[in-house]
Amino acid sequence: MAKLHLFRGDIEDCEKMCKALLRINPNHTDVSVILADALSMKNDATPAIYHFTELLQQRPDNFDVLARVISLLWRQGKLKSAKRLLERAKRTSHGASHSAGYHYCQGLYYQYAMEPDKAVSSFNKARRDGEWGRRAIEGIVRVYISPGGIGTYLWDLQSLDDEGEAEEARRVIECLMLEPPMLPHTNADTVRLCYARMLTQHGPSVKEAQKQLIRIIQQDKSFVPALLCMSVALQMIGQAPKARNQLKRICKLKYNRMYAAEFEEAYLMLATIYVNSKKYDLALDLCKRCLSYNQSCARAWEHMGLIMEMEYAYKDAADYYGKAWYHGEEASAPIGFKLAFNYLKAKRYIESIDVCHKVLRKFPDYPKIRKDVLDKARTALRS
Numbered sequence: 001m002a003k004l005h006l007f008r009g010d011i012e013d014c015e016k017m018c019k020a021l022l023r024i025n026p027n028h029t030d031v032s033v034i035l036a037d038a039l040s041m042k043n044d045a046t047p048a049i050y051h052f053t054e055l056l057q058q059r060p061d062n063f064d065v066l067a068r069v070i071s072l073l074w075r076q077g078k079l080k081s082a083k084r085l086l087e088r089a090k091r092t093s094h095g096a097s098h099s100a101g102y103h104y105c106q107g108l109y110y111q112y113a114m115e116p117d118k119a120v121s122s123f124n125k126a127r128r129d130g131e132w133g134r135r136a137i138e139g140i141v142r143v144y145i146s147p148g149g150i151g152t153y154l155w156d157l158q159s160l161d162d163e164g165e166a167e168e169a170r171r172v173i174e175c176l177m178l179e180p181p182m183l184p185h186t187n188a189d190t191v192r193l194c195y196a197r198m199l200t201q202h203g204p205s206v207k208e209a210q211k212q213l214i215r216i217i218q219q220d221k222s223f224v225p226a227l228l229c230m231s232v233a234l235q236m237i238g239q240a241p242k243a244r245n246q247l248k249r250i251c252k253l254k255y256n257r258m259y260a261a262e263f264e265e266a267y268l269m270l271a272t273i274y275v276n277s278k279k280y281d282l283a284l285d286l287c288k289r290c291l292s293y294n295q296s297c298a299r300a301w302e303h304m305g306l307i308m309e310m311e312y313a314y315k316d317a318a319d320y321y322g323k324a325w326y327h328g329e330e331a332s333a334p335i336g337f338k339l340a341f342n343y344l345k346a347k348r349y350i351e352s353i354d355v356c357h358k359v360l361r362k363f364p365d366y367p368k369i370r371k372d373v374l375d376k377a378r379t380a381l382r383s
Helices: 002-008 011-024 029-040 045-058 063-075 079-092 100-112 116-124 133-145 163-176 187-198 203-219 224-236 240-252 257-276 280-293 298-310 314-327 333-345 349-362 368-382
Strands: none
Touching: 002 011, 002 029, 011 029, 029 045, 029 063, 045 063, 045 079, 063 079, 063 100, 079 100, 100 116, 100 133, 116 133, 133 163, 133 187, 163 187, 187 203, 187 224, 203 224, 224 240, 224 257, 240 257, 257 280, 257 298, 280 298, 298 314, 298 333, 314 333, 333 349, 333 368, 349 368
């Protein structure tokens, strides 16, 4: 009954049922997991993290719980705490480092930490496992669909660096989707295959994906993954007004943590459209909505920084870009440049110089920041 209440979204009833069960058996792990899941769906992750952490104290190698905690900590902007939990699981359990569950959790951490190559490597070690295989393959596919990392989405890429790479990514995804853990396919799997077809951004491939998506949407008019993918397809073929209408449709739906990534991407995609059309208030509202569910969303912080910069509020822009830089694991040279530039405009010269050095250490082939920001900040500091 507790599971059914959770599935239906009846959080209060689920919580009452779990608490009644825990009065009978305080050490019932499965019930504790359901209760923590219910608490996390109330958009207050703190008690959920507490419950999950208590379970990990008893069994650090409970990888099902560990995977949930890693996601929750990331959404709370506390990913670094997840690394300590991974290390403890490896240290306290003799076979953890060879476990598919551990490799899946490690892959999840690397995915959030903007290290896609390491994420794919870890997921690959779990992808043939009966219990973890499906989730691991879904993780790999997610990396291929968002080639710039968890903060970069297919809809905002003008083009991939190499058409051959896009075609190779499509082929890899289609092969992965045929592996035993992924069969039979669900509607969500069909959406993933649609994204794979759209990677090359060829008109016929996008049209074929649209046909598949229309069939899914006819079955379930509120299936968020298909609605989002359709928005991306419409954007690609130049039908921006129709894409915007699809996104508005998603934004009117009640947020469901089961499709958290899709909801957040829809908010950001629509926010991008509003920024480009100078509707800053609407874009800010969507960014704040996204951040209410995911504090680690670097793209939302970046949008807010951009809006403040356009309004010449350089101090606020620097604060927002600083959060985008931090939550993006300092992995984006353009965000580093924007942060350093706004520190310069806000007359925070030392911070500007520090960020310039970080960017140049990681991206030595990004000399633009030296000429446009670093040299000017040094001159201003001396004068």
